[in-house]
Amino acid sequence: MEEASGYLKKFLEWAEVFGPKLLGAIIVFVVGLYIVNYLSGMVSKVLNKRGIDVSLQSFFSSLVGVGLKVLLLISVAGMLGIQTTSFIAVIGALGLAVGLALQGSLANFAGGVLILVFKPFKVGDLIESNGQTGVVTEIQIFNTVLLTAENKTVILANGAVSNNTIVNFTRHGNLRVDITMAVAPDADLTAAKSVALKVLEDHEFVLKDPAPSVNVLKIADGMVTLAIRPYASPDHYWDVFFSIQERVRDAFANNKIAGPVPTRVIINKT
Numbered sequence: 001m002e003e004a005s006g007y008l009k010k011f012l013e014w015a016e017v018f019g020p021k022l023l024g025a026i027i028v029f030v031v032g033l034y035i036v037n038y039l040s041g042m043v044s045k046v047l048n049k050r051g052i053d054v055s056l057q058s059f060f061s062s063l064v065g066v067g068l069k070v071l072l073l074i075s076v077a078g079m080l081g082i083q084t085t086s087f088i089a090v091i092g093a094l095g096l097a098v099g100l101a102l103q104g105s106l107a108n109f110a111g112g113v114l115i116l117v118f119k120p121f122k123v124g125d126l127i128e129s130n131g132q133t134g135v136v137t138e139i140q141i142f143n144t145v146l147l148t149a150e151n152k153t154v155i156l157a158n159g160a161v162s163n164n165t166i167v168n169f170t171r172h173g174n175l176r177v178d179i180t181m182a183v184a185p186d187a188d189l190t191a192a193k194s195v196a197l198k199v200l201e202d203h204e205f206v207l208k209d210p211a212p213s214v215n216v217l218k219i220a221d222g223m224v225t226l227a228i229r230p231y232a233s234p235d236h237y238w239d240v241f242f243s244i245q246e247r248v249r250d251a252f253a254n255n256k257i258a259g260p261v262p263t264r265v266i267i268n269k270t
Contacts, residue, residue: 040065111158128167182223184258205236223260
């Protein structure tokens, strides 16, 4: 009985000293956990209102939640009298090691965040980046996926994309199609330009605004080169590029506008 009474006395002394700390730590943990969940939800709502990608919303919300929970646990441990200096040092060392090991992946992640936040392009846009041209089919956290005109799937690292020049062919809504065609040097230029312009105006995929144009680009090499400049939507770019050349060629033939004839001058010095 005396031994049991001694244990009970020690427990009561321990409870008297440690009890308030334990109760305070429990209250702080419960209230802190509620606040952490509330802040995580607020982050998700703010990102959603700003139109941030859903996958990025989930990632940032989870990142904020995990970070705040770690800080909460360290604070609660400190309230219980546990030395937290070593925990902080271990977490710092672990973060440094992970950062060094995932340096390239972190750069790609940061690039993905910049792309999703600032939106230099979106899914469905035709872009050129890192020497590759294609339609954006996916914007992932680490990579951007393009589908080229040859139906090749190109996967670009977001770090490289965000740090290099991006040409977005779709954002403005139309593209100028640059075509050059030549006629004979003695051809009627006024008639040639009029015939080519009529073809552009009658084409079903050539835009009326901005208006197409036909101008003399160069007079050299035994020919007159015309700059034919229609505008088209990105979806019809290649239709216009190829069909205009065929239709202008046929229109020149029907209007007896001669094409260039390659000539070579040979000088005999003997």
